[in-house]
Amino acid sequence: MVERVYIFKRFERFWHWAQAALIMFLLLTGFEIHGTYSNFGFEKAVELHTIAAWTLVGLWTFAVFWHFTTGEWKQYIPTTKRVTEMVRFYAFGIFKGESHPFKQTALSKHNPLQRLAYLGVLLVMNPLIWTSGWFLLFYGNWAAWGFPNLSLELVATAHVLGAFMILLFLIVHVYLTTTGHTPLAHIKAMITGWEDKH
Amino acid sequence: MLRTRSAVALFAGALLGVVLSVTNLAQATVAPQTKSSPTADHSKFKELQKQFKTGPEVTKACLSCHTEAAKQVHRTKHWTWEFINTEKNQKLGKKNVLNNFCISIPNNQQYCTNCHVGYGWKDKNFDFTVEENVDCLVCHDTTLTYVKQPGMAGHVVGEEMEFPKGSGKILKPINLSKIAQAVGKSSRETCGNCHFFGGGGDGVKHGDLDSSLFAPEADVDVHMAVDGLNFNCGTCHQTSSHDVPGSRYTPTAKDKGGVQIRGKSEGENPATCVACHDTKPHKAEKSKHAARLNNHAEKLACQTCHIPAFARGGVATKMRWDWSTAGKMDAEGKPIVKKDDHGHIIYESRKGDFVVAENVKPEYYWFNGGITYTLLGDKIEKNDKPVGINKIEGNATDGKSMIWPFKVSRGTQPYDPENKTLITPHTTGPKSGGGYWTNYDWDRAARQGMADSGAPFSGKVDFVSTEMYWPIAHMVAPKDKSVGCAECHAKDGRLAGIKGIYIPGRDANPLIDKAAWLLALLTLLGVLGHAAIRIFASKKH
Numbered sequence: 001m002v003e004r005v006y007i008f009k010r011f012e013r014f015w016h017w018a019q020a021a022l023i024m025f026l027l028l029t030g031f032e033i034h035g036t037y038s039n040f041g042f043e044k045a046v047e048l049h050t051i052a053a054w055t056l057v058g059l060w061t062f063a064v065f066w067h068f069t070t071g072e073w074k075q076y077i078p079t080t081k082r083v084t085e086m087v088r089f090y091a092f093g094i095f096k097g098e099s100h101p102f103k104q105t106a107l108s109k110h111n112p113l114q115r116l117a118y119l120g121v122l123l124v125m126n127p128l129i130w131t132s133g134w135f136l137l138f139y140g141n142w143a144a145w146g147f148p149n150l151s152l153e154l155v156a157t158a159h160v161l162g163a164f165m166i167l168l169f170l171i172v173h174v175y176l177t178t179t180g181h182t183p184l185a186h187i188k189a190m191i192t193g194w195e196d197k198h
Numbered sequence: 199m200l201r202t203r204s205a206v207a208l209f210a211g212a213l214l215g216v217v218l219s220v221t222n223l224a225q226a227t228v229a230p231q232t233k234s235s236p237t238a239d240h241s242k243f244k245e246l247q248k249q250f251k252t253g254p255e256v257t258k259a260c261l262s263c264h265t266e267a268a269k270q271v272h273r274t275k276h277w278t279w280e281f282i283n284t285e286k287n288q289k290l291g292k293k294n295v296l297n298n299f300c301i302s303i304p305n306n307q308q309y310c311t312n313c314h315v316g317y318g319w320k321d322k323n324f325d326f327t328v329e330e331n332v333d334c335l336v337c338h339d340t341t342l343t344y345v346k347q348p349g350m351a352g353h354v355v356g357e358e359m360e361f362p363k364g365s366g367k368i369l370k371p372i373n374l375s376k377i378a379q380a381v382g383k384s385s386r387e388t389c390g391n392c393h394f395f396g397g398g399g400d401g402v403k404h405g406d407l408d409s410s411l412f413a414p415e416a417d418v419d420v421h422m423a424v425d426g427l428n429f430n431c432g433t434c435h436q437t438s439s440h441d442v443p444g445s446r447y448t449p450t451a452k453d454k455g456g457v458q459i460r461g462k463s464e465g466e467n468p469a470t471c472v473a474c475h476d477t478k479p480h481k482a483e484k485s486k487h488a489a490r491l492n493n494h495a496e497k498l499a500c501q502t503c504h505i506p507a508f509a510r511g512g513v514a515t516k517m518r519w520d521w522s523t524a525g526k527m528d529a530e531g532k533p534i535v536k537k538d539d540h541g542h543i544i545y546e547s548r549k550g551d552f553v554v555a556e557n558v559k560p561e562y563y564w565f566n567g568g569i570t571y572t573l574l575g576d577k578i579e580k581n582d583k584p585v586g587i588n589k590i591e592g593n594a595t596d597g598k599s600m601i602w603p604f605k606v607s608r609g610t611q612p613y614d615p616e617n618k619t620l621i622t623p624h625t626t627g628p629k630s631g632g633g634y635w636t637n638y639d640w641d642r643a644a645r646q647g648m649a650d651s652g653a654p655f656s657g658k659v660d661f662v663s664t665e666m667y668w669p670i671a672h673m674v675a676p677k678d679k680s681v682g683c684a685e686c687h688a689k690d691g692r693l694a695g696i697k698g699i700y701i702p703g704r705d706a707n708p709l710i711d712k713a714a715w716l717l718a719l720l721t722l723l724g725v726l727g728h729a730a731i732r733i734f735a736s737k738k739h
Contacts (some may be wrong), residue, residue: 034687035703042684042703043393047486090728095735140493153700164714168721175725 003197007109007189012072015063016190022056023166030163053133078119079112086113094179104195121169129162241379251376252357254330255319259378261329268329270440276315278326279303281447286570291449295571298587298609298664299397299519302574302622305650306633309626311352313392320351322650333376337389340382343372351629362628386412386422389431401513404670405558405605410511418511420676436468444469449568449669451499451592452600453477460665471500472676497699499565499600503681504674507557508605511673514542518553519609522661525638533638548625548635550610560603560670562693564592569667574653577618584608584663585620601696603670610663612644616656620664622647 008016029049032039040048067073085101090113093101102111110118135142135155142150181196182185189195240246245259261268271277280291292310296302303310304322311319316331318324318529325331335344347355347369347431349362355369394400395411401408416423421433435444444467453472455463468474479500480491494503509515526535526547533547542554568591572578578585592599612621624646629636634643640659646653686693694704 012344028561033702034689034706035687042687043682046683095731096734129298140489151700153705153707156700156702156705157710161710164710164718167714167718171718171725175729178729 004194005105005197006107006193007104007195008193009060009070010193011066013190013193015059015066018059019056019063022052022059023170025052026056027163027167027170030159034160034163042069050137053137076115076118076122078115080116081112083112083116086111090179100179100181106188117169125162125165125169128158129166132156132159132162207451211446236382240381243379244512246375246378248375250378253333253335253352253354253356253374255356256374256378257317257330257332257334260334260381264334267334267440268332270284271315271332272326272329273439275445276440276442277332278314281445283447283569284446286568288573290571294573295396296368296574296587296611296620296622297403298607298666299403299516300625301611302647302651304622305624305647306626308349308351312346312348313351313395317352333383334575335377336391337384339377339380339388340380340385341377342387344377345372384430384432384437386430393431397516401509401511403607404515404668404672405508405515405668406505407479408509408511408513408515410513411672414511416676417679419673421674425703429507434469434473443467446669447569449565449567449569451565451602468707468714475500497594497601499602501669501674502560502562502601502603502670503670504677505560505670506675506679506681507559508603508670508673509556509558510675512556514540514554514556515558515605516552517555517558517605517607518551519549519607519611520551521549521612522610524548524550524634525640527638547638552623558605559692561606562601562603562696563590564590564594564599564686564696564698565590565602565604565669566596566598566600568592572620574620574622574651576620578613578620578662580613580615580660580662581620585613587664587666590667590669594696601693603613605668605670606665607668608663612640612659613662614644614648614656615660616660617654619653620662621655621659622651622652623652 016153026049029040029045029052031037032045033049039045082101082127089098089101100111104111132155135147135150136159138145139152142148177186177190178184185196243263247598250256250259250592267288273289275281278291279293280289281399282288283290293303300306300310307322307324308320314323315333315336317333318331333346335354336346345354346352347361354374355361355371356374357371358536359371361367361369390407390409390412393404394407396407397403401410410418411422413424414422416426421427421429432442435442437443450467450470451469453467454477455466456472457476458466458468460475463473472478477495478492479495480488482488485491508525523545524547526534526545534545535543535547536545538544538554543552544554545551570591571587572585572587572589588698590604613619614621614625621644622630623634623635623640623643625638625643627633632639632642632646634640637643641657644659645655647658681692682701687701689704691701691704693701
């Protein structure tokens with residue numbers, strides 16, 4: 001019997017997967033609106049993108065509330081401790097079959113590198129995508145909000161830039177889920193909530 | 199059938215349009231007119247209970263009661279064929295401008311003034327101050343039997359007569375007494391008999407005005423649909439003191455006025471979309487994209503989305519007229535007429551090559567209502583760029599412009615290569631008169647036309663490419679047939695050529711896009727490489 005530890009609570013897992021689906025769907029419809037490819041058709045893509053965006057807004061409202069009421073927000077306090085160890089592990093140790101230098105616990109779910117990455121998400125990616133997205137949703141209100149001369153090109157480009165950052169994040173994030181003690185261990189944990197101790 | 203037949207005949211007979219369209223109408227079902235219950239029955243007026251031999255006789259009778267009517271008409275463009283654009287300081291109007299269809303009025307008045315609201319404008323000496331020369335009936339006839347005979351300078355046939363004199367052709371009179379006793383409001387028919395046939399035939403000039411609007415289905419024109427709103431021309435072009443609003447010389451490109459309210463909207467153009475529909479026309483209860491569409495209405499003229507194509511009623515419009523190829527004869531030295539599969543004339547010795555088209559997608563340009571014409575005396579250069587018979591103004595940043603749909607008629611037309619001016623050729627009339635359409639002699643046609651215009655002529659005729667812009671405002675489609683999002687929000691969409699705005703789906707910063715995709719690809723390769731090394735390393739262990 002492998003010893004297991006409960007890491008991800010039910011809401012957290014729901015939040016993660018709902019958000020994952022929404023973000024991927026937003027990328028899909030967003031790049032269609034951007035003119036990169038064609039699938040739903042522009043009009044439908046805009047409609048779906050808008051619906052998905054509002055759904056994500058709703059989900060985030062719950063998630064923010066949850067993080068503060070449960071104190072889980074502390075998981076995201078960045079630390080530089082043992083970051084070099086993490087980098088060294090991904091760059092070399094992992095190839096030599098060394099075990100992961102970070103031990104997950106319910107009180108500390110994210111490794112130091114993850115914390116730094118999520119800090120970037122919170123400080124750069126989210127403000128960029130949300131602010132630009134919010135402005136795009138309310139294009140008609142710019143003048144009333146006091147931005148009569150704001151350029152659509154600027155806002156749209158910022159939004160696209162945010163989207164690309166999310167895409168890059170997604171690629172790396174998905175790959176790093178395979179770096180557990182087995183390739184599917186992290187994913188399993190995010191589904192069941194339980195991570196094997198090893 | 200009827201339409202094709204009449205269209206062909208129209209070309210052949212130059213300005214026979216009026217005659218034939220009336221014939222057309224007599225046979226077509228005539229739509230019921232807007233309900234109106236006049237308080238006067240003109241058949242009871244003894245002034246009208248007599249035989250009239252000429253048009254001016256009828257007008258005299260009209261003016262005996264409507265004492266100010268002729269004075270009002272005298273002040274309008276319909277009478278003067280002149281319009282002073284004070285902003286551009288140009289003397290315009292039908293009398294002064296040129297186009298790239300039949301080109302110009304001078305020396306062709308006999309025929310052109312068939313569509314003048316007057317009697318007897320046969321040359322430049324016409325007296326514009328005579329009240330009984332106003333033609334009341336051409337706008338107020340309700341019998342659809344009032345016909346102005348081509349070549350008679352706007353006169354009508356009140357008595358049996360031979361025309362042209364010595365031809366042996368006898369023209370039957372129209373019943374002026376009956377027509378006068380039945381006068382009423384103007385109608386699609388009275389307006390359309392001239393305005394649907396501009397350029398010398400059905401639908402030729404405008405593209406959004408043709409005989410299909412006599413009785414259109416909702417798909418062709420949602421406002422004029424006989425089984426729908428059944429608008430007249432005058433429903434939008436609400437006329438006061440005989441002055442019909444809705445100018446093509448100084449159009450209202452962006453109407454900021456909103457819905458027109460009685461007593462508050464004096465002097466505003468009532469013929470704009472906004473005059474009824476307001477500046478935020480899309481309502482949330484009717485459209486899930488109302489707010490978004492209203493944002494669009496800040497930059498796009500309503501017409502841009504709501505008129506997906508012009509010439510939609512089954513009548514082709516002329517897109518190109520190449521005068522430079524006119525004058526070719528067949529082996530026997532006779533003039534040629536060539537037609538396409540639909541019976542549209544595509545070459546005529548008298549006029550040159552034509553391109554006609556139906557269901558034409560407009561071209562789109564920023565437009566602030568400013569139009570400058572190239573007038574007869576203006577110097578032009580023959581080069582790669584066509585001469586703009588009119589030039590439209592507008593851009594993304596002037597705050598006055600909207601993106602508008604246009605028909606752009608292109609072609610070549612005669613110009614004087616030495617004086618570097620356009621030419622107003624004499625085209626119409628009998629062979630003895632020297633018109634191009636009977637003599638095929640450019641030198642003579644140009645000399646006479648330019649003399650009539652009072653313009654110098656070097657004796658040389660060459661041809662220059664020209665283009666002319668016609669804003670499209672009629673043939674509004676039902677809302678479910680309006681232009682879809684993806685037709686502009688695409689790389690090669692309808693608005694591909696519009697500068698100065700960012701259109702999602704059309705525009706992207708190419709540098710950011712390229713760099714970001716490259717980075718995404720490298721990242722993907724990076725993680726795949728990392729994975730490959732892991733797999734490779736684990737096998738070695």
